[in-house]
Amino acid sequence: MAEQFELTQEMKDQIGWESQPWTWEVTTTSVRAFARGVGYTDPVYFDVDAAKKAGYRNLPAPPTYMGTTVFIPGQTDDTFSFPPGFSPNIDAGMTGLLDGGTETEYFDTVCAGDTLSSVNRLSDLSVKESKSLGKMLIISTETTFTNQDNKVVAVQRSQIIFY
Amino acid sequence: MTITWESIKEGDTLPELKKKPSVTQLVKYAAGSGDFNPLHHDYNFFQSQAIGSIIVHGKFKYASLGELVSNWLGHNGFIKNISCQYRGMDFPDKELTCRGSVDRKWEEGGEKLAELTVFAENEDGKQTTPGKVIVSFKE
Numbered sequence: 001m002a003e004q005f006e007l008t009q010e011m012k013d014q015i016g017w018e019s020q021p022w023t024w025e026v027t028t029t030s031v032r033a034f035a036r037g038v039g040y041t042d043p044v045y046f047d048v049d050a051a052k053k054a055g056y057r058n059l060p061a062p063p064t065y066m067g068t069t070v071f072i073p074g075q076t077d078d079t080f081s082f083p084p085g086f087s088p089n090i091d092a093g094m095t096g097l098l099d100g101g102t103e104t105e106y107f108d109t110v111c112a113g114d115t116l117s118s119v120n121r122l123s124d125l126s127v128k129e130s131k132s133l134g135k136m137l138i139i140s141t142e143t144t145f146t147n148q149d150n151k152v153v154a155v156q157r158s159q160i161i162f163y
Numbered sequence: 164m165t166i167t168w169e170s171i172k173e174g175d176t177l178p179e180l181k182k183k184p185s186v187t188q189l190v191k192y193a194a195g196s197g198d199f200n201p202l203h204h205d206y207n208f209f210q211s212q213a214i215g216s217i218i219v220h221g222k223f224k225y226a227s228l229g230e231l232v233s234n235w236l237g238h239n240g241f242i243k244n245i246s247c248q249y250r251g252m253d254f255p256d257k258e259l260t261c262r263g264s265v266d267r268k269w270e271e272g273g274e275k276l277a278e279l280t281v282f283a284e285n286e287d288g289k290q291t292t293p294g295k296v297i298v299s300f301k302e
Contacts, residue, residue: 063229
């Protein structure tokens with residue numbers, strides 16, 4: 001547990017930092033794998049005919065699924081599958097990691113066959129104190145997903161907590 | 164029967180979605196999402212040992228809230244915004260109940276909209292994952 005932790009100017013200077021773009025693929029197999037992982041039974045996420053009957057051009061991405069990053073060993077993160085250089089380089093010396101919250105704002109439907117490009121931006125850094133975890137660093141990021149037609153389809157805002 | 168914007172009213176509740184994710188289910192979610200953090204499958208991982216268990220992915224609960232809304236909406240609309248906060252840890256083989264209700268319905272710029280409060284609740288009735296959703300109906 002961190003007893004003492006303060007944001008340094010060097011950390012604060014990184015607010016606004018942006019990652020390089022990276023590709024996320026939405027495929028019939030990846031949609032099925034995600035829907036199966038969540039436990040969906042709705043055929044629209046598994047059966048292309050059912051998806052077309054429901055008005056989609058292909059299997060729709062279930063809510064919160066933005067595709068799967070193209071995995072290249074040594075580049076894509078082996079644990080979280082994040083794109084290379086996706087996360088801001090904030091070394092707080094804390095090893096505990098928790099998800100704080102996630103918001104996805106959608107501007108268009110995402111379906112199998114789409115290829116999305118992500119850019120992640122560091123939008124804020126803050127420090128909070130918890131009774132059980134001590135000092136916590138909260139990293140807020142905003143990921144913009146642009147599809148193959150150069151349309152922004154979603155923005156995902158996340159908070160991760162180091163403690 | 165398809166749900167429509169006309170047929171819903173403020174205060175309506177969504178049919179609840181009960182889940183009891185096993186370790187195997189979490190492994191499937193890890194494969195489907197690409198999140199292989201060992202905290203969600205490896206009891207020997209240092210953070211699992213410190214907590215005393217592996218824990219359910221926060222984003223599994225987030226996606227489950229999406230499933231709750233998707234099942235209710237029956238594809239007669241589009242989720243414009245879905246958010247949640249991870250307020251408490253959940254554990255494998257424990258029941259999680261996803262619930263939601265309609266807070267508000269309104270029309271704006273030709274869109275038929277509804278705002279929902281959603282949450283996942285543990286066996287003790289604690290809301291570990293509260294969230295909000297905005298839906299745009301086709302009809």
